[in-house]
Amino acid sequence: GDSVTQMEGPVTLSEEAFLTINCTYTATGYPSLFWYVQYPGEGLQLLLKATKADDKGSNKGFEATYRKETTSFHLEKGSVQVSDSAVYFCALFHNTDKLIFGTGTRLQVFP
Amino acid sequence: NAGVTQTPKFQVLKTGQSMTLQCAQDMNHEYMSWYRQDPGMGLRLIHYSVGAGITDQGEVPNGYNVSRSTTEDFPLRLLSAAPSQTSVYFCASKVGGQGRTGELFFGEGSRLTVL
Numbered sequence: 001g002d003s004v005t006q007m008e009g010p011v012t013l014s015e016e017a018f019l020t021i022n023c024t025y026t027a028t029g030y031p032s033l034f035w036y037v038q039y040p041g042e043g044l045q046l047l048l049k050a051t052k053a054d055d056k057g058s059n060k061g062f063e064a065t066y067r068k069e070t071t072s073f074h075l076e077k078g079s080v081q082v083s084d085s086a087v088y089f090c091a092l093f094h095n096t097d098k099l100i101f102g103t104g105t106r107l108q109v110f111p
Numbered sequence: 112n113a114g115v116t117q118t119p120k121f122q123v124l125k126t127g128q129s130m131t132l133q134c135a136q137d138m139n140h141e142y143m144s145w146y147r148q149d150p151g152m153g154l155r156l157i158h159y160s161v162g163a164g165i166t167d168q169g170e171v172p173n174g175y176n177v178s179r180s181t182t183e184d185f186p187l188r189l190l191s192a193a194p195s196q197t198s199v200y201f202c203a204s205k206v207g208g209q210g211r212t213g214e215l216f217f218g219e220g221s222r223l224t225v226l
Contacts, residue, residue: 032213043115043201043217044154089154093213097142097161098169103153 002027006090006102013080013109021075021105023064023090031094033057033066033073038087038104047075047088080109113137117202117218124192124225132187132221134202140216141207143185147171147198148220154201160185161207192225199223 007022025031032051036044048057053068062077073090090102118133136143144159146169156169160179174196176188185204189196199222203215 034213036215041219043203043219044215045217046214049213091213097207097211098144098156098159099213099215101154103151 002031002092002094002100004090004092004100004102006088006105009087009104009106011105011107013107015082015109015111016079017109019075019077019080019084019107021088021090021107023073023075023102025071025073025090025092027071027092027094029094030068031092033064034091034093034099035062035064035073035075036089036091036101038089040086044089080107082109082111085109115202115204115216115218117200117221119221120219121222122224124189124223126192126194126225128192130189130192132189132200132202132223134185134187134218135183136185136202136204136216137183138204138216139182140204141182142211143179143202143204144169144215145175145177145185145187146201146203148201149198157187157200189223192223194225197223197225 003026034049035047037047038044048059050057050066056065064075087104089104091099115136141162145157146154158177160166202218205215
């Protein structure tokens with residue numbers, strides 16, 4: 001069945017460092033891919049999305065490119081801030097009404 | 112802009128007690144769902160609904176009941192609470208049917224502790 005695999009956390013960075021959080025997926029056909037973010041004490045919210053191969057989703061300085069050949073959707077940001085500290089979830093949506101989530105990666109950014 | 116509203120935000124129960132977590136959305140979404148979030152486990156789908164009168168089980172349905180009598184409301188019932196149900200619960204909704212997407216809108220969560 002469909003699945004999403006994310007890198008284990010926590011990821012600990014200093015402010016202004018470069019961020020990569022890896023995400024790979026398994027699915028037949030062409031799923032839509034998403035990154036959700038959960039700030040402390042809040043529910044998840046959509047960060048960015050891509051609906052077809054080679055699409056790049058972007059928002060708030062974060063980017064992710066839908067790579068069909070490597071079945072990946074890695075999240076990147078060139079310069080992280082303390083306010084980016086949160087848990088990040090990769091997810092796919094395909095064929096059914098349900099989203100398939102990864103287990104989440106906690107990012108901690110220190111000044 | 113209310114979006115998805117969950118109540119209560121915090122609840123403490125004793126083992127064996129029952130309770131209902133309320134969820135309401137004002138976006139006319141056909142799809143509604145309940146997740147639980149536990150440390151190291153990510154999000155796990157409990158139950159979901161694709162429209163009024165239609166519900167189905169997710170990954171971890173045991174010990175929980177749902178009903179969907181209106182488009183707006185999707186309550187989650189714990190019939191006889193157990194310590195294993197201590198968790199943070201999230202309700203989420205999205206567009207369903209022919210226009211369905213993967214963009215879920217989440218409530219702020221309900222933290223439940225079962226003693």
